[in-house]
Amino acid sequence: MTVTAPLVRVEGLRKLFPLNQGLLRPATSFIHAVDGVSFAIAPGKSLALVGESGSGKTTTGKLLVRLLHPTDGQIVMRLNDADVAVTTLKGDRVRAFRRHVQMIFQDPYESLNPRRTIYDTVAEPLYVQGIGNVLDRQERVAELLTLVGLTPPSTFMFRFPHELSGGQRQRVAIARALVINPAFVVADEPTSMLDVSIRASVMQLMQRLAEHLHVTYLYITHDLAVARYMSDRLAVMYLGKIVEMGDTEEVLHHPQHPYTQALLSAVPVPDPGWKRTPIEIKGGVSKPVNPPPRCRFYDRCPLAAKICEDNDHPPLEDKSAGHYVACYRA
Amino acid sequence: MTTNKRQNAPAIIPSELTTLDPQERAQLRKQALWRVRLRLMGQSLHANWRLFTENPIGLIGLSIIVFYGCLALAHPLLMGRVWSPSIYHPVTGFNPLLAHPSPPSAQHWLGTDPFGRDILSQLMYSTSSEFILGMVAALLTVTIGTAIGAIAAYYGGWVDTLFMRLADLVITLPSLVLLIVLSGIFELNLPRLAIIIGILSGFGGTTIIIKSQALTIKVRTYVEAARVAGGSHAHIIMRHIIPNLLPLTFLYMMFTVTDAIFAEAVLSYFGLLNVRMSWGMMIYTTQSTGYLLNMETWWLIVPSGLSITLLCAAFYLVGRAMDEVINPRLRKR
Numbered sequence: 001m002t003v004t005a006p007l008v009r010v011e012g013l014r015k016l017f018p019l020n021q022g023l024l025r026p027a028t029s030f031i032h033a034v035d036g037v038s039f040a041i042a043p044g045k046s047l048a049l050v051g052e053s054g055s056g057k058t059t060t061g062k063l064l065v066r067l068l069h070p071t072d073g074q075i076v077m078r079l080n081d082a083d084v085a086v087t088t089l090k091g092d093r094v095r096a097f098r099r100h101v102q103m104i105f106q107d108p109y110e111s112l113n114p115r116r117t118i119y120d121t122v123a124e125p126l127y128v129q130g131i132g133n134v135l136d137r138q139e140r141v142a143e144l145l146t147l148v149g150l151t152p153p154s155t156f157m158f159r160f161p162h163e164l165s166g167g168q169r170q171r172v173a174i175a176r177a178l179v180i181n182p183a184f185v186v187a188d189e190p191t192s193m194l195d196v197s198i199r200a201s202v203m204q205l206m207q208r209l210a211e212h213l214h215v216t217y218l219y220i221t222h223d224l225a226v227a228r229y230m231s232d233r234l235a236v237m238y239l240g241k242i243v244e245m246g247d248t249e250e251v252l253h254h255p256q257h258p259y260t261q262a263l264l265s266a267v268p269v270p271d272p273g274w275k276r277t278p279i280e281i282k283g284g285v286s287k288p289v290n291p292p293p294r295c296r297f298y299d300r301c302p303l304a305a306k307i308c309e310d311n312d313h314p315p316l317e318d319k320s321a322g323h324y325v326a327c328y329r330a
Numbered sequence: 331m332t333t334n335k336r337q338n339a340p341a342i343i344p345s346e347l348t349t350l351d352p353q354e355r356a357q358l359r360k361q362a363l364w365r366v367r368l369r370l371m372g373q374s375l376h377a378n379w380r381l382f383t384e385n386p387i388g389l390i391g392l393s394i395i396v397f398y399g400c401l402a403l404a405h406p407l408l409m410g411r412v413w414s415p416s417i418y419h420p421v422t423g424f425n426p427l428l429a430h431p432s433p434p435s436a437q438h439w440l441g442t443d444p445f446g447r448d449i450l451s452q453l454m455y456s457t458s459s460e461f462i463l464g465m466v467a468a469l470l471t472v473t474i475g476t477a478i479g480a481i482a483a484y485y486g487g488w489v490d491t492l493f494m495r496l497a498d499l500v501i502t503l504p505s506l507v508l509l510i511v512l513s514g515i516f517e518l519n520l521p522r523l524a525i526i527i528g529i530l531s532g533f534g535g536t537t538i539i540i541k542s543q544a545l546t547i548k549v550r551t552y553v554e555a556a557r558v559a560g561g562s563h564a565h566i567i568m569r570h571i572i573p574n575l576l577p578l579t580f581l582y583m584m585f586t587v588t589d590a591i592f593a594e595a596v597l598s599y600f601g602l603l604n605v606r607m608s609w610g611m612m613i614y615t616t617q618s619t620g621y622l623l624n625m626e627t628w629w630l631i632v633p634s635g636l637s638i639t640l641l642c643a644a645f646y647l648v649g650r651a652m653d654e655v656i657n658p659r660l661r662k663r
Contacts, residue, residue, distance in 0.1 A: 062554075065558050067554055067557060067558065094560075095560040095562075098558060098559060098560035099560070101558075102558055102559070103554075103555070103558045105551045105554065105555060106551075107551060110550055110551040110552065111551040111552050111554075111555050112552055113550075113552040113556075113570055113573075113574070114574075115573045115574055116569075116570075116573075117370065121552075124555075124556060124559050124561065125559035125560065128556075128559050128560045128561045128562070128565055129559075129560050134363050135358070135359055138358050138361070138363065139355060139358055139359070142354065142355070142358055152351070152354060153354065154354060154357065154358070158366050158370060173555075176555065176559070180559075
C-alpha cells in the first residue's frame with residue numbers, strides 16, 4: 001500500500017443485523033449490511049466510499065466511529081503514534097478515542113438539537129471531554145465558527161438551529177466535528193441534503209480545513225462527481241462488499257468491475273451530442289438478506305458466467321498497482 | 331490515552347487561518363455565559379407567552395386559576411382581620427343568630443351549611459389544599475413519568491419491557507376503585523392521596539406517552555452526534571432527551587392536576603378521605619344531612635360543585651392551550 005503506516009486499517013469487517021429475532025428465539029435471517037470489508041486509509045489520503053442506497057456505506061462509517069459494534073473483523077487506528085484496536089475499547093478509553101475520530105452527518109436538520117444553542121452544539125465535544133473552562137470553550141467555538149465561515153461568530157453563537165439555513169447548519173455540524181481537532185472524520189454524505197448552489201462551497205470548506213487541520217476523511221457518498229472532488233482514493237461498495245478500490249482518477253478512468261462501469265455510464269453528461277455505449281445491468285438492488293454463496297452482483301451482471309455462480313464472492317485482487325477489483329471476469 | 335479533566339484547549343488552529351478579531355476575542359472573554367443563557371430563556375418564555383395569549387382558551391383557563399389562587403391567598407387574611415373565627419371558621423364556626431342552613435345574605439355571602447358554618451369560608455379554605463394536592467400529584471407524576479419514560483426509551487431491552495408491562499398493569503387497575511380499596515386498608519389524607527395519585531399516574535399512562543415521545547428523540551441524529559462526541563448515557567439523557575421531553579411533561583402536569591382534584595372530590599363525597607374540609611367534603615356534608623337533592627338549598631352544593639368543575643376545566647384548558655404552543659401543527663396559522 002503506502003509507505004507510511006496507515007491511519008485506519010480495516011480487516012474483514014462484518015456487520016449483520018438480525019431480522020426476525022424474538023425474545024427467546026434466535027434470529028435465522030440476517031441483513032449482511034457489511035460483509036467482509038477490508039481497506040486502509042493513509043494519513044492525509046481521504047477515501048471515498050461510493051455505492052447506491054443499501055450498499056452498507058453508512059454502516060461502515062458508523063462502525064468506524066463505534067456507533068455500531070461489528071459482528072466480526074478488526075479496525076485498527078494509528079492515533080498519537082499508538083495502534084488502537086477500536087473494536088475492543090472499553091469505558092474511558094472509548095471516550096479518549098472519540099477525541100480523535102468524529103463524524104459529520106447527512107441531514108443538518110436532524111443532527112443539531114433544536115433546543116440547544118449553536119454554542120452548546122459546537123462546544124459539546126469539548127464539554128463532554130472536559131477540555132478547557134467555559135471561557136476557553138467560548139473562544140474555541142468562536143474560532144471554529146469563524147473558520148467555517150459563520151462570521152462574525154458572536155451573531156451565531158447564541159442562536160438556535162431553526163434560525164439558520166441548511167448550509168449554515170451543515171457548517172455548524174462541521175465545526176462540531178472539528179472542534180476537538182480529530183485526526184479522522186467520517187463524513188456521511190454531508191452535502192447530499194444541501195442545495196446545489198451551496199454544495200460546492202461546503203465541499204471547498206471541507207477540503208480547505210482538511211489541508212490546514214490535517215484531517216483525513218472517509219467520505220461516504222453516492223455521487224461520483226463529489227467523490228472525485230473530495231477523495232484521493234475511491235472504494236465502490238455493492239451489497240456489503242467492496243467490489244473495486246484504487247486511486248480515484250484511476251478507478252474513474254479505467255473502471256474494471258462491471259458494476260463500476262455501469263455506475264459511471266449512468267453519470268449524466270452535460271452534452272446532448274455525447275454518444276456512449278451504455279452498460280446495461282438488470283433489475284434493481286436487493287436487500288442482502290442471507291445472500292447465497294456466489295458473486296453478490298451475479299443476478300444483475302452482464303458478464304455473469306458459471307464461475308461466478310459456482311464460487312463464493314470473488315476476493316479483492318490487486319490488478320495493477322493498487323487498483324483492486326473483486327471480479328472473476330474482469 | 332487517558333483523559334485529563336482540566337486540560338486546556340490546545341492551540342490547534344494555525345494562526346494564518348484564524349480570523350478571529352482580537353476585539354471580538356476580548357468581548358468573548360468578558361461575556362458571562364449564564365447571563366446570555368438567562369436572556370435566551372427570557373426570550374423563549376416571551377415568545378411562548380405571546381403564542382399562549384393568542385389563544386382565548388388558555389387565557390380563560392389561566393384567569394380561573396388566578397381567581398382561585400386569589401381566593402386561597404385571601405382566606406388567612408380574612409380570618410385574621412375581618413372574620414371572627416367563632417362564626418366564620420370553616421370547621422368549627424357557628425352563627426347562633428340564624429336558623430341553618432341559611433340562604434346567602436350580607437353576612438354570609440354564600441349562606442351557611444346545615445351545621446351553621448360559613449360556606450364562602452369553607453370554599454376559600456379548601457382552595458389552597460386543592461392546589462397543593464394537584465401540584466404535588468402533578469410534580470410527582472411528571473418526575474416519575476419523565477425519568478422512567480426517558481430511561482425505558484433510551485436503554486430499551488428488559489428495562490423497557492419491565493416498566494411498560496408495569497404501566498399496562500397500572501392502567502388496567504381502575505384508579506378510583508383502587509383508591510376506595512386503599513382507603514379501607516389505611517387512612518387516606520391529602521398528602522397520601524397526592525402521592526398515590528402521583529405514583530399511579532406516573533407509572534401508568536403518562537410514562538407510556540412520554541416514552542413514546544422519547545423514542546422519537548432517541549433516534550435523532552443529534553443523539554448519535556453526542557455519542558460520537560463522547561457523551562455518556564447520563565449526558566445524552568439529561569442534555570438531549572429530557573430537554574426535548576419537557577414541553578410534553580409540562581402538558582401532562584396540567585392534566586394530572588385535573589385528575590387529582592377530581593379524585594379528591596369523589597373520595598371525599600364517599601366520606602373515605604380523612605380531611606377536615608374540602609370541596610368534596612362540602613358536598614358530602616350536604617348529602618349526609620339530606621339536603622343534596624333539595625333545590626331550595628342550592629347554595630349548599632352549587633359553590634363547591636361549580637368550583638370543582640371550574641378548576642378542573644381551567645387546568646385542562648391551560649393544558650390544551652399549551653399543547654398548541656408546543657405543537658405548531660395544532661396552530662391555526
